Amino acid sequence: MPLSRILVADDEESMRWVLSKALKKKGFAVDLAADGEQALGMIQAGNYDLAILDIKMPGISGLDLLDRLRDLKSDLLVVIMTAEASMKNAVEAMKRGAYDYLTKPFDLDVIDAIVEKVNRAREMTSQVSILKEELKDRYQLEKTIIGNSPAMREVYKTIGKVAPSDITVMVQGESGTGKELIARAIHFNSRRLGKPFIALNCAAIPKELLESELFGFEKGAFTGAVERKLGKFEQANGGTIFLDEIGDMPGDLQAKILRVLQEKEITRTGGSQSIAVDVRIIAATNQDLEEMVRQRTFREDLFYRLNVVPIHLVPLRERREDIKSLAEYFLAKACTELEIPPRQCDPSAMSLLVSHSWPGNVRELENSIKRAVILSSDQLLTSDDFPGLRNQAKPGDIPTNGEGLSLEGIVEMKLRLSFANMDKMQSGDVYTMVIEQVERPLIRFVLEKTRGNQVRAADILGINRNTLRKKIQELGIDLRRD
Structure with a gap:
């Protein structure tokens, strides 16, 4: 993520004023400290992306402060300033972990170059960190999306087809079926791997807070907005945003989501500037959105924008x-x-x-x-x-009798039952028992699929029609039910 908040610490008021004016002009939030003690307290209490520290300050020097920050805020980037252009100072600053080193006096375009360089470094570090986490998550994901049923095999096929593109996907399914896992699988198999995956449950956030959560807000936008906050869309820039329970989104926000899909830009709450975002949207719902469209509780145009490729997760039953x-x-x-x-x-x-x-x-x-x-x-x-x-x-x-299990599961279950009662078994019982238990669900299944057509069922099973009729009678299969 780009720089947003910078701390400048220097005992010279004029230097603090110049740097503050230049950085604020670039859109950064800037805080000022007159000495090392004040700077340390502000860093402990705040959340800064970059600290620009003078090497010589009353109390704690810039170098000593750098030592403390290495343990306190290891991810904070620090630029050291000094009026003494000595190799010793430069080497010492870099040895202690400074990101860069400036010699006073310097032109403001040097500061611009430093900030740009810091931005690139942060972005690269962020991408590496995200990639590591997502590769770890992807490994876990491959183990947690479990199922080899026909319904799940269809889901896997669809993931493979839609993941490489940026097409919008709607994941539908009852609560608890694993909709977010599917969304993550799409992201992890897309070109956006290494960029953020941001999930938001639209039903879990009060309606009055949902807009600022999605789009962020500017400082002073409302009571309590003491500083600018980036919303989920900006946090997901370059990656994927997963909007769970989209059916619970209020109508006015539905219109704003539609604008993001159409214009690929957002406006923070309390702001007037449009901000471009490059985000893939995956939505999910456990509601019947088509019925909600008919009842005019969900926007029809948004539904068709989101429902480009639907993925239906069947319930576990x-x-x-x-x-x-x-x-x-x-x-x-x-x-x-x-x-x-x-x-x-x-x-x-x-x-x-x-x-x-x-x-x-x-x-x-x-x-x-x-x-x-x-x-x-x-x-x-x-x-x-x-x-x-x-x-x-x-x-x-x-x-x-094993119904509801796969054939392999039936066999395994029956064998476990058998060997648990070995003292009661007779020679030849296992084979006969397993075959009998497998035959009934197998024949019932084929008859169901052929709608009771015994000629067709016998052909599929590879047995004589008379043999099938005999098996139906022996196994007590109710043809009216099947």
Whole structure:
């Protein structure tokens, strides 16, 4: 981010006045200190981007102050000034961590050059820092967006198609389905990687504060605005802004977001100057925006501007085959965070997790597992460790026959059940039991997809029609239901 606030410390009033006037003319906020003690106090209390310090001041010298600032404000850039043009001073200043060194007297264009150089250094440092964080986040993201269901595979395909462009995306889905994760995945796979990703929940901020949060404000714009503040759009410049719960945005702000999309510029609250911004917008909602457009509670023109590429995240109850993988990930994550040995879910617990409707979606699943891990002292979690879910379950909800799991999950669950009761097993039981449990959901699924057409279903399954009819009778499949 560019420089905005500078501290000038010099015991010569004339030098403070000249530098203050020159820097303020360039649009910077400038504070002045007459000695090292005052400068130290102001830096401790304030938030400065650059300090210009005279090397000789009453009390604490510029060099001694530089030593203290290295530990106190390691990210603060410091320029040292001196009237003594000696190599010793220059070397000493740079050794102690000064960004640059000025010899008095100097022309004001030298100050302009220094400020420009500092700006470039800050921007480069900021980009490197952001890139490091985003690469770390991207690595984490690749592990946390979990699911191999058909619905999630479609989402991955869409991310791959839209990420390289700057096209506006609308992520739709119930609360807790992971809309921000998808927005981050788009950003991390775009050309804007290394630039800021700024997220804002429009429903979490009072309406009267939302405008200044988005667009920033000028000093004196309202009571309490003691200094200029950059809004989320300026903070995200060059990168991506994620507007979560866009459906909760007031109508007057909807018009201003539309202007940003059209004109690519914003105006701070209390300001009159238009500021250009280069920002990609990704919006998200758990509401039916089309219905809101019909009811005139959401602007139609903004809806079509935001909904260029919609990504729909299905609720967890509609991709149950992903629950096992998600549960195992959240188990490992919770154990790592709590620094305890790894835990596992037994078949009864996993069946309960798979069968639950999860109105809070992935977020509710994660919280339920974390709660179970914290409260249980056993390494193997059972359905008893999820009393809230068990109490909500209706008779027949828990899929003891494996329905709701993937075929691989069914086989694994049945094998675990079998080997847990080895003393009761007879020779040949495992193969027969697993095949019987896999056959029923498989045949039901194919019949459902062929709308009960047994000839077509038999062809897809690769078996004789008479064999299929026999299996339907043996397995008790209700054709009226399927």
